[in-house]
Structure formats: C-alpha cells, structure tokens
Amino acid sequence: METAGGPRPRRTRSVRACCRQTATQDKSTKREITNVLKSLSMGNTDEDDDTEIDDTYVFQKNGGSSIERRVMSPRYNILREVGRGSYGVVYEAVARRSGAKVAVKKLRCDAPENVELALQEFWALASLEKRHQNVVQLEECVLQRNGLAQKMSHGNKRSRQYLRLVETSLKGERVLSHPEEPCYLWFVMEFCEGGDLNQFILSRRPDPGTNSSFMLQLTSAVAFLHDNNIVHRDLKPDNILISEKSGTPVLKVADFGLSKVCAGLGGSAACSGKDGEDNHNKNRTSNINKYWLSSACGSDFFMAPEVWEGHYTAKADIFALGIIIWAMLERITFIDAESKRELLGTYVRQGEDIVPVGEALLENPKMVLHIPQRRRSSMSEGVKQLLMDMLAVNPQDRPDAFQLQARVDQVTC
Numbered sequence: 001m002e003t004a005g006g007p008r009p010r011r012t013r014s015v016r017a018c019c020r021q022t023a024t025q026d027k028s029t030k031r032e033i034t035n036v037l038k039s040l041s042m043g044n045t046d047e048d049d050d051t052e053i054d055d056t057y058v059f060q061k062n063g064g065s066s067i068e069r070r071v072m073s074p075r076y077n078i079l080r081e082v083g084r085g086s087y088g089v090v091y092e093a094v095a096r097r098s099g100a101k102v103a104v105k106k107l108r109c110d111a112p113e114n115v116e117l118a119l120q121e122f123w124a125l126a127s128l129e130k131r132h133q134n135v136v137q138l139e140e141c142v143l144q145r146n147g148l149a150q151k152m153s154h155g156n157k158r159s160r161q162y163l164r165l166v167e168t169s170l171k172g173e174r175v176l177s178h179p180e181e182p183c184y185l186w187f188v189m190e191f192c193e194g195g196d197l198n199q200f201i202l203s204r205r206p207d208p209g210t211n212s213s214f215m216l217q218l219t220s221a222v223a224f225l226h227d228n229n230i231v232h233r234d235l236k237p238d239n240i241l242i243s244e245k246s247g248t249p250v251l252k253v254a255d256f257g258l259s260k261v262c263a264g265l266g267g268s269a270a271c272s273g274k275d276g277e278d279n280h281n282k283n284r285t286s287n288i289n290k291y292w293l294s295s296a297c298g299s300d301f302f303m304a305p306e307v308w309e310g311h312y313t314a315k316a317d318i319f320a321l322g323i324i325i326w327a328m329l330e331r332i333t334f335i336d337a338e339s340k341r342e343l344l345g346t347y348v349r350q351g352e353d354i355v356p357v358g359e360a361l362l363e364n365p366k367m368v369l370h371i372p373q374r375r376r377s378s379m380s381e382g383v384k385q386l387l388m389d390m391l392a393v394n395p396q397d398r399p400d401a402f403q404l405q406a407r408v409d410q411v412t413c
Contacts, residue, residue: 007334007354009301009347076104076188087114087257092191101191102139109165109183116169117257118185122152124230124256125187134221136241136254139188152185192252194242198343200249201237201328208378210249211329212412217251219405222321225253226288226314226401233293234258235320236302237327237344258298262291262314288314289400301334301345305362305393315395318404322390323357329383330373357391365393382411 076093083090088107095102107118125138141152143161150161165183194200197214204210218240225232232239232253239255296303296310304319306312326332327344334354336343348360348367361367371387372379386407392398399407 007347007349009334009337009354009356076102078104087117093188101193103189103191105187105189107185107187109168109185112168112171115165119165119169120259120261121187121256122185123261124259125189126152127230127261128228132221132224134217134251134253135224136192136252137190139190141188142186144184144186145182149186189254190243190252192241192243192254194244194249197237197240197242197251197324197328198341200242201331201344202333202342206331213249214251214328215325215408215412218253218321218325219401219408221251221253222317223401223405226317229262229288229291230256231260231262231288231291231293231314232256232258232317232320233260234298234302235317235324236299237324238299240324260293262288300359301347301356303356303358304395305358305365306395308359308362313395315398315400318390318398318401319358319395321404322387325390326371326387329379330377332373361391361393380411382407386411 075097076095079092079094081089082092082103088105091104091106093102093104094100107114109115109118122138122141125136126141128135131137142149143152143165145161152162222232222235234255234257235253239253241252241254243250243252291313293312293316294310296307298307298316298320302320302323304312304316307316323346324344327346330346332344332346333342334345334347335341346357347354348357348369349355350360357369369388369391371384371391386404390398390404
C-alpha cells in the first residue's frame, strides 16, 4: 500500500462517476435558471389537470405561455454553479423570502436510467419523517415539464406526471414526454459551504479531535438511515458534505441516487419493558440486514466484496464506512483516473497497480489487511480492531450500524 501523492488505480469501474467542478454560467443561462420555482395562480382547472394551486410552480420561458397566470417574484435566486456530474448540475441559490442559502440540483429525466436515479434520491429523502443533523435535508422537489412544473409529493397518485415518471423507471422506456419536451427534477436542499470530505480533510493539518468527531457523526448518520430502512450504497468522501454554519464542521451524508428504500420493513416498532431499547435496536437492525440486494452499484474503491458479486445487504454500507474512516485517519489518497483529483480512499497495492480493498478481498478472502499502514501511526488498538471488523470479508462478522455506533462512542472516548 501507499499513502498520499500519486498512486493511480489500474482501472476505474465505478458504476457512477461524480465530478464536482466550479464554473460560471453565461448570462442567458443564468437568467433562465433564475426564473425557477416561481409561484403560479391558475383558474378554471379541470379534472385532467394534474396541477394543484398550492403546490404549483412555473419555469418561465421567453415568450410566455398561453395559460393565464399571475407570476410572483422568483422564490430562489441562482448565484452560481458549484458542481456538475454525469446526471445533473448543482447550483448555489438564495431563498428570497428568508435569505437562506440553498443548494438546487437539476436532474434531466430524459433517459429511464436518469429517471431511476432521480426517483431513488427523491424516495429516500422524502421517506424520512424526521430530520437528522448529519443527513442532508430535502426542502422540496419539483417536476418540470414543458415550461410548467409541479411540486412532487411521495406517492401522489393524483398526479399523472408523477405516475408516468414512476412508469418510466419501472418499464425502462420513456412514457413521460417526447424528446423535444425536456423533463427535469429540481431538488432544493440545504447548502453545505464547506465542500466535501476530501476537500476538508486534505486542505487542513491532521486533527485527532476532528477525526473523532467525524467518526461519531458518520456512524450516527448511517445508523439513522438504516433505522429508516435506507441503504445508501454509495458512501464515499465525495458524497459527504460539510456545513460550517454552527461554527464547527458538521458532516452531511448526501447524494442518494443509488440508495435503496427497503419498503415493508417494520424497523421502528415501539418496544416496552426493561430491555425495550436494546430489543428495539436488535429488531430494527435485524430487519434491514435481512433485505438482500442484487444490483452491483457504487464506487469501486468503497464497494464491499459481496457487492462485486451482486448479493449483499445493508452491511455493505458498514464496509464503505470502514474504508472512509481508515483513509481519513491515515490520510490515504489516490488520484482519480477521470477527474485527476486527489481523493481519500484505501486500497491494496498489487505490483504497480492499486486495487480496491473489496475487490482484493474477493479475490483473496484470506488476505490480511495491514491496519494501520504507517509504523508511527497513533491509531489505538480499539480503532484498529474496529476497522478490522468493519472490513471483514464475511458481512456477518461486521457490526451492524447500531453496534458500530456504540463501539465508536467507546473508542473515541
């Protein structure tokens, strides 16, 4: 193995690539985007109209529309583009009424695979009834089509456009609109001004206090998601954002495009009695860890061995978290083949190649991981053993999210 500097992967087989790069929009594009999410009042709507007055928005285009309407001031002003990936663009914006900064993600829903990613993110975030300080908050989601838009609501059977979007994802073919009628989903979320975990860690000197805090926050977020029957499936430093509004860095797990909501699991059933809380934790984890997934997806350096085979449970998130924490503690990095960025990530060296840990363990299940890597590492025995358990080849040997949270509490004390 090798630490920060120049090791490059022998190949990049990530199912999903994300490249964040700052750019300046030209004036015409910015003017068009600034009109996003305007309030709309309509009259004489008939039963065939999906639009509800209270939940309707408009994306005004040049030339106006034949529909009579009264357009209010823009709800959000777009400031700049802050990220661009394979499936969408993220902007920094300001809510005009409150003055609060928000992030606005625009995803084009033309191809069925794009629709599936957008809906998975929407379903995951919309299914959360409670907020968690370490999970990015969705303020609203808006479906735009043919100049008009409608606020999305989870399971809205009255909206034909929503149902067609679901049908597009399920059938794998376009049913929502023609190619000349672009369709978009806009996600309005809390804005994280501190960048992602890569940028934050690698731009600062090592700080044991920050490392301990981040370990606690990450395990708390994953426990919350698993308690709500959500498997993230793409945990990596790129998808962990930093908010510094409170004066101290707060992690936010984001980007739920590959997530899976394990519907039908009763993980939040109330328990009573002396051991009620312990029984509650056991019940909620046993359910989600019995839900088997088969889509091999994620980013290769963070994928568990069983994900490469396409048969896994929520324990795959624990493996990915182990890779992230190990890389964060020892500042292990590699150079991404596509973006040429230095990224946090742990790997195994095979000759001149660097190989994802999960892939290497799949090829050689008896391989012993050298934790810590550095001889002068200050890693405690408790943290070392915890990482070994999180990165176990057999998922059953890994702690579940709630056991992990308790152990991190112990080792960081």
